[in-house]
Amino acid sequence: MRVLLAVIALAFSLVSGQGVAEDNVILTINGKITGGTPVNFSRADLEAIGSATIATTTPWHDGVITFEGVPLSKLMEKVGASGKIAFVVALNDYATEIPLSDFSDYDVILAIKQNGNYMEVADKGPLFVIYPYDDKPELKSETYFSRSAWQVRTITIE
Template structure:
């Protein structure tokens, strides 16, 4: 069976994103603690934590995991948009996710279930920036789960748009 990281590397070239090496985490089992206010909390079936039973991240600790980008049209913005952030495969690898699905919960309590297999299959991104600028709550930030919608006609459908949660504050791995 192919691991999350290997699967991501094998699909990266065809999905419009590239992954940089991680500088925030060694090959061990620890995660660096954020130094600023956390913007993301991950719980559930994870093996690496830095706050009791959770993995918490500020913008810097997320961006230190490695970066990717997606340039695509979306139903929420006019024209082509560039999103930069952490490849979801890398985030799941960093926390040692062992589940098959995650629930993304937004600041307004919207939630959506997403198969973790989507991340390697499509190159899904947890965007922290839009067109180079940090995403703010007023602009669907600070975190937005984005698919490369232009890369595959299958992605231009209600199912994948509903999985594209914005203002994500919590992820529960199931």
């Protein structure tokens, strides 16, 4: 119940335009990870892991957009992910399954910034799964677009 209330409070604060404080929990990873207990991350925690940049077109934007965020392969290493699938759930309950192999095969990032600005919930933030769509023709397909969850809140490793 406490977790549900925390998620509702976070969603309300983000939607109400207050943005994300540097130390607010914006992501929880659970499932088949080292220790077996959920790990919470603030924006600062994610940025401390390292960052990568992808400049690409997407079906949801006009022109080339520059995204910056944590490489999902590094994030999975950080939590000791040992499964094969990342079950990603967004604030609006959208859910998708992503093979963990995608994270290293395609250098997928969990974007925190878009064109240099922190992403807001109103514009697909605070976290957005981004593939380098323009780098490989196979990435410009419904399969990979459907894996690109925005407003990411939890990742469960299965």
